Every structure is written in C-alpha cells, then in structure tokens.
Amino acid sequence: xxxxxxxxxxxxxxxxxxxxxxxxxxxxxxxxxxxxxxxxxxxxxxxxxxxxxxxxxxxxxxxxxxxxxxxxxxxxxxxxxxxxxxxxxxxxxxxxxxxxxxxxxxxxxxxxxxxxxxxxxxxxxxxxxxxxxxxxxxxxxxxxxxxxxxxxxxxxxxxxxxxxxxxxxxxxxxxxxxxxxxxxxxxxxxxxxxxxxxxxxxxxxxxxxxxxxxxxxxxxxxxxxxxxxxxxxxxxxxxxxxxxxxxxxxxxxxxxxxxxxxxxxxxxxxxxxxxxxxxxxxxxxxxxxxxxxxxxxxxxxxxxxxxxxxxxxxxxxxxxxxxxxxxxxxxxxxxxxxxxxxxxxxxxxxxxxxxxxxxxxxxxxxxxxxxxxxxxxxxxxxxxxxxxxxxxxxxxxxxxxxxxxxxxxxxxxxxxxxxxxxxxxxxxxxxxxxxxxxxxxxxxxxxxxxxxxxxxxxxxxxxxxxxxxxxxxxxxxxxxxxxxxx
Numbered sequence: 001x002x003x004x005x006x007x008x009x010x011x012x013x014x015x016x017x018x019x020x021x022x023x024x025x026x027x028x029x030x031x032x033x034x035x036x037x038x039x040x041x042x043x044x045x046x047x048x049x050x051x052x053x054x055x056x057x058x059x060x061x062x063x064x065x066x067x068x069x070x071x072x073x074x075x076x077x078x079x080x081x082x083x084x085x086x087x088x089x090x091x092x093x094x095x096x097x098x099x100x101x102x103x104x105x106x107x108x109x110x111x112x113x114x115x116x117x118x119x120x121x122x123x124x125x126x127x128x129x130x131x132x133x134x135x136x137x138x139x140x141x142x143x144x145x146x147x148x149x150x151x152x153x154x155x156x157x158x159x160x161x162x163x164x165x166x167x168x169x170x171x172x173x174x175x176x177x178x179x180x181x182x183x184x185x186x187x188x189x190x191x192x193x194x195x196x197x198x199x200x201x202x203x204x205x206x207x208x209x210x211x212x213x214x215x216x217x218x219x220x221x222x223x224x225x226x227x228x229x230x231x232x233x234x235x236x237x238x239x240x241x242x243x244x245x246x247x248x249x250x251x252x253x254x255x256x257x258x259x260x261x262x263x264x265x266x267x268x269x270x271x272x273x274x275x276x277x278x279x280x281x282x283x284x285x286x287x288x289x290x291x292x293x294x295x296x297x298x299x300x301x302x303x304x305x306x307x308x309x310x311x312x313x314x315x316x317x318x319x320x321x322x323x324x325x326x327x328x329x330x331x332x333x334x335x336x337x338x339x340x341x342x343x344x345x346x347x348x349x350x351x352x353x354x355x356x357x358x359x360x361x362x363x364x365x366x367x368x369x370x371x372x373x374x375x376x377x378x379x380x381x382x383x384x385x386x387x388x389x390x391x392x393x394x395x396x397x398x399x400x401x402x403x404x405x406x407x408x409x410x411x412x413x414x415x416x417x418x419x420x421x422x423x424x425x426x427x428x429x430x431x432x433x434x435x436x437x438x439x440x441x442x443x444x445x446x447x448x449x450x451x452x453x454x455x456x457x458x459x460x461x462x463x464x465x466x467x468x469x470x471x472x473x474x475x476x477x478x479x480x481x482x483x484x485x486x
Contacts, residue, residue, distance in 0.1 A: 032152035043096035063239035063398035068436030075180030111230035154436040162238035203422035218341035243402030258455035271367020305370035310477035314470035413446035
C-alpha cells in the first residue's frame with residue numbers, strides 16, 4: 001500500500017448511530033485515508049472544443065458548491081491495483097469525450113467567463129481506503145444519514161464553483177471499505193454541468209469500463225450562449241455560497257415505493273378545483289395540452305406536494321399567513337422551440353417557484369397543492385424560459401440558493417436521472433446513491449430513482465433538527481414512506 005498523503009487528505013468520520021437515529025458525537029472517528037492521488041489527462045485525440053463560454057444558465061451557479069454525488073457497489077471481485085488502473089484509464093478516455101471537464105475557468109478581458117481546455121488540462125483521481133468501515137456503517141435503515149462518514153467520500157469538499165479558475169473542474173475518488181464494498185465519488189463544478197450533463201459523463205465513464213458505445217455530448221453554446229451579459233465580482237475574489245453552510249441539519253433518505261407514489265398520484269388527480277384556482281389551473285392544463293403535453297398531474301408533482309404540505313406542518317413556528325415556497329429545477333432542453341439536444345453539455349435548467357400560505361396548504365388537500373405545482377411547471381415553456389433569460393441578462397446575479405425566511409423547500413436532482421441504469425462499471429448494479437454536504441441547507445431535498453428500477457423514489461431530505469423530528473412523527477406523511485430505505 002502506498003504511504004498516506006498529507007494530513008489534509010485524511011478525512012475523519014464517525015460510524016456510530018444513536019438510538020434516536022442521530023449521528024453520535026462521542027465516538028472516536030475512524031479515518032477514510034487517501035492512499036494515492038494521480039493526475040489523469042484526457043486521452044490522446046481528445047475532441048477539440050476550444051473555449052466554451054458560460055451561458056446565462058451557467059453563470060448563476062458560480063456561487064454554488066461543486067456537485068458531489070456517487071454510488072456504492074458490492075465488492076468488485078478483482079484486486080485493487082488493476083481496478084484503480086482500469087478506472088483511471090477509462091476516466092482518461094471519458095475525458096477525451098468530455099475535454100471541458102478537465103479544463104479550468106478563465107475570465108476574459110470583457111468580463112465573460114469561459115471553460116478553457118488547453119495544454120495541461122487534467123483532473124485528480126484519488127484512491128482511498130476505510131478498513132474499519134463497512135457498507136452497513138453508511139446504509140443504516142431507519143436512521144439519519146451518517147454525514148460525518150459520507151462527507152469523507154468526496155474530494156474538494158465545499159469548493160465554490162467560481163474556484164474553478166484555479167482548481168480542477170472535476171475530481172474523482174474510489175473508496176474501498178473494509179468489507180470490500182466500494183464507493184465511486186464524482187465531484188463537478190456546478191457552473192459547468194447540471195444534473196443531466198453530470199450523469200451523462202458518469203454513464204460514459206462507466207460504459208467505457210465495460211466497452212459500451214459512447215453518446216457524444218453536444219458542445220454547441222445554443223442555450224443563450226450568444227448572450228453578452230457578464231457577472232462581475234468586485235475585487236476579483238469571487239462569490240460565496242448564499243446560505244449558512246454550517247447551520248445544524250439532519251439528513252435522511254426516505255423511500256417511497258412505486259405503489260405509494262401511484263396512490264399519491266391517483267389522489268392528486270381526483271382533486272376538483274373551484275373558483276379562481278380552477279380557472280388558473282385549468283388554463284395551465286389547457287396550455288399544456290395545446291403544446292403536446294399532458295394535463296394530468298404527474299407522479300413526481302404529487303410526491304412533491306405531499307412533502308411540501310408535510311414539511312410545512314412540521315415547521316410549527318410559521319404563522320398561518322406566512323408564504324411558503326416550493327422551488328424546483330426545470331430541464332429546458334426539450335422545452336425550447338426549437339429544442340436543443342438532450343445531450344447539450346452545460347446547465348440548461350431554470351428554477352421555478354410555487355407559493356402558498358401556510359393556511360392554504362393546511363386547509364386544502366393534496367390535489368390542490370399538486371395542481372399548483374403542476375400549473376407552475378406546465379407554464380414554463382419556450383416563452384417563459386426566454387423571459388427568464390432576458391430578466392437575468394438585464395440584472396446578472398448569482399442564484400440565491402438557500403432558505404432565508406425558513407419557509408422554503410428546494411427540490412434538486414431527479415428520479416429520471418440514470419443513476420443506476422448505465423452506471424455499471426463491470427461489477428454489477430450499484431447498491432445506493434449518496435451525496436456529500438455540498439449545497440445543503442434547511443429545506444434542501446434531492447430526488448433519486450429507487451435502486452430496484454421499479455418506479456420507486458428515494459428522497460434525500462435535509463431539515464433543521466426540530467423540523468425533522470416533527471416530520472418523523474407525522475403519521476399522515478409517514479403512511480406513504482417505506483422502511484427500510486437503502
């Protein structure tokens with residue numbers, strides 16, 4: 001085994017979980033130790049893409065942390081040295097397909113920011129070991145996520161995306177546990193990729209390990225890439241995240257079975273609005289149908305409405321007239337006219353918000369809340385996307401991620417992302433998705449497809465400790481939650 005790297009590459013983590021599901025703080029923390037780090041460059045013959053200008057959808061993400069996502073796998077059944085070598089070789093080939101991910105951010109004289117993929121482009125690939133830990137220490141049914149463990153699975157922790165001017169735009173870590181299970185972690189600059197591009201690359205890397213064909217990304221800057229708007233940072237220091245990254249949180253993975261989601265959807269679609277809300281939601285449904293969509297409230301909108309209502313109940317100090325906000329990211333690739341490629345590389349997302357008062361959510365049922373979410377999403381088509389882009393160009397700013405008034409929820413990721421499908425490195429299907437502590441705050445949630453691929457959904461829920469405690473006592477909410485969740 002190679003000697004450990006310096007102390008700043010050793011991540012301390014606690015594995016014990018208290019009876020109440022909270023991570024214990026009185027137990028010595030075994031180490032996840034990085035035993036090697038290598039520089040990986042794009043394979044010879046990499047695509048020549050030149051400078052890629054950040055778009056009006058990329059630049060707002062400069063104040064966000066790098067994305068941190070990864071997958072647990074069962075023991076690969078091969079020796080570690082050749083496994084690390086094969087992963088690094090496939091990573092080099094994948095970077096040859098996605099050379100921008102090995103580049104750096106550069107601010108030009110006119111203030112615009114580009115991804116530069118020149119000589120010296122490279123990423124870092126870490127090999128870490130955790131001999132005192134097993135898969136069971138990370139995947140604890142019915143308990144909070146042991147975040148002091150999962151945080152150690154990712155390099156570049158809490159790196160802000162603007163930092164890509166001086167640091168790699170991506171980084172990778174293979175962690176081998178004491179029972180032979182492995183975790184493959186991927187960290188990527190959020191001003192460079194959204195979730196769609198993130199998982200496209202992850203799929204490509206895994207596919208190259210097993211000889212699968214490559215789906216080339218589309219590097220054309222045709223999602224408002226022609227904009228001349230710039231985002232300036234006085235003093236040149238760059239932005240900070242827009243939320244308190246050190247606020248106390250509890251984090252839990254809640255599993256919703258396919259049957260539970262079908263029941264939520266059926267309940268939501270039985271709702272019959274009256275009066276003004278009926279007119280508003282009816283118009284949205286009509287517009288959606290006219291544009292070739294479906295007026296039915298979706299499974300995901302129904303699930304989001306269920307969570308929105310329950311978390312609002314759990315926030316017991318909110319006044320009845322307080323406005324709550326449910327925010328989610330919308331993939332704009334297929335919503336523009338003409339649409340851009342589904343393989344478009346970069347951020348092609350916009351955030352949409354739905355609001356309701358605490359009293360409205362309490363006095364109306366699931367279908368009412370779900371219909372409001374549906375109306376917001378259905379209305380966000382070509383015209384709305386272009387208006388949002390124009391508004392940003394008129395007043396460039398970083399995206400205000402967070403929950404400043406204590407009444408917001410933000411849903412990230414998507415159960416449609418191919419987190420399990422397509423990410424077989426040759427060792428079989430992944431066992432679980434986990435994320436680091438990037439971009440987490442009270443009310444931040446992320447949706448993952450269920451591991452079985454049967455239409456179930458896992459929701460990673462981050463809440464203030466008191467709110468989480470209330471949520472986990474809410475029987476009306478928990479009746480749709482399955483246990484255990486991986």
